[in-house]
Amino acid sequence: MIKPIGKNVVIKPFKEESKHSLLLPNESPPKFYIVVEIGDEVTKILIGNKIVITPYNTHPIVIDDEMFFITQEDKILAKII
DSSP: OOOOOTTEEEEEEOOOOOSOOOOOTTSOOOEEEEEEEEOTTOOSOOTTOEEEEOGGGOEEEEETTEEEEEEEGGGOOEEEO
16 A cells, blocks of 8 residues: 655545535535545544545545556545545
């Protein structure tokens, strides 16, 4: 696995079965992710949290043929409760 540094978060996409959506003007639609690893300085997000983030705020990485993304904690729009 990969261990992010500082306020970075490793996330993995998942499909949220919901009737709700969040659209921001002039931006691509947000996507749903699950947090799989957090950096030492992350304070508001925990491993296993489901989050909403716009795709352009992520950096794709492939580990063992599996797609993950790295983002910064302050780029996360919301937690799904």
